Amino acid sequence: MMISLAGKAALITGGSRGIGAAAVKLFAQAGADVVFNYNKAKDAAEQVQQEAGKHGTRVEAFKADVGHHADNKKLVDFAISRLGRLDIVVANAGVWNLEDLPIEKMTEKQWDEMIRVNLKSVYSVIHFSIPQMIKQKSGKIIPISSTAGQRGESFHTHYGASKGAIISFAKGLATELARHNILVNCVAPGWVATDMSNPVINSKAGGKAIVSAIPLRRAGTAEEIAGPILFLASDLANFMTGEVINVNGGAVLCG
Numbered sequence: 001m002m003i004s005l006a007g008k009a010a011l012i013t014g015g016s017r018g019i020g021a022a023a024v025k026l027f028a029q030a031g032a033d034v035v036f037n038y039n040k041a042k043d044a045a046e047q048v049q050q051e052a053g054k055h056g057t058r059v060e061a062f063k064a065d066v067g068h069h070a071d072n073k074k075l076v077d078f079a080i081s082r083l084g085r086l087d088i089v090v091a092n093a094g095v096w097n098l099e100d101l102p103i104e105k106m107t108e109k110q111w112d113e114m115i116r117v118n119l120k121s122v123y124s125v126i127h128f129s130i131p132q133m134i135k136q137k138s139g140k141i142i143p144i145s146s147t148a149g150q151r152g153e154s155f156h157t158h159y160g161a162s163k164g165a166i167i168s169f170a171k172g173l174a175t176e177l178a179r180h181n182i183l184v185n186c187v188a189p190g191w192v193a194t195d196m197s198n199p200v201i202n203s204k205a206g207g208k209a210i211v212s213a214i215p216l217r218r219a220g221t222a223e224e225i226a227g228p229i230l231f232l233a234s235d236l237a238n239f240m241t242g243e244v245i246n247v248n249g250g251a252v253l254c255g
């Protein structure tokens, strides 16, 4: 593999399944030590830890609800104490509402929960990570946004709002943290075949509509999102900050 993260310490949120799990495995393969969190999927997390651990680096799982500020403090403290440093944070954990939710039916509780898990979590994990990165005089922060963060998503408007806010948050951080050599870039996936979106992708009507709106005529794989995340985390991206890498088979151009 040409990209190396040898000697780097990474924290990846939502590493038990989907894109996060693929990133944990790819980062370990590239030589990084990795701490990742899971929330509910303990068995899946153990499997990811085992598979990623085959590459010989340190890989550890930690239970945390990233929507809780106190959990993120424990998660970041755990990562630094186990890995001895912190070079890369991938703020990936997130949720999406499978059922369409019209705005007039969206409750305050549903709005708050989406923002808590998808947006507050990104602020919170970064908040606790930055002091260590400032000490080290370098760092890479990679929040995971979405095509929905750029063009919105009808009936999933709170999801789109959370993902759009991640982009403006990342852009502000990029200029704020550049003086510490901390680089902040988003990856924005389109439709990816994971537990999150498989029920729609695999449905007859939903699958057809999705594929017809993607120029490459298919949904992506978790591994195809992990690759660009790895690139941003690597030294190949040392002069990039404040950017959004779209990984969606061309879909964002057509929506």
Ligand code: NAP
Residues within 6 Å of the ligand: 013, 014, 015, 016, 017, 018, 019, 020, 037, 038, 039, 040, 041, 042, 064, 065, 066, 067, 092, 093, 094, 095, 096, 117, 144, 145, 146, 147, 188, 189, 190, 191, 192, 193, 194, 195, 196, 197
């Ligand atoms: P996924 O397969 O559903 O996995 C979500 C991950 O996030 C799991 O590891 C889950 O942990 C974790 N998570 C969820 N809520 C959490 C919480 N409150 N605290 C801690 N961890 C939590 O989803 P995915 O498709 O990989 O999505 C990953 C990211 O990509 C998300 O931010 C998503 O919005 C974004 N994205 C996905 C797509 C897509 O089509 N899949 C498209 C655009 C953007 P547990 O299972 O252990 O609870």
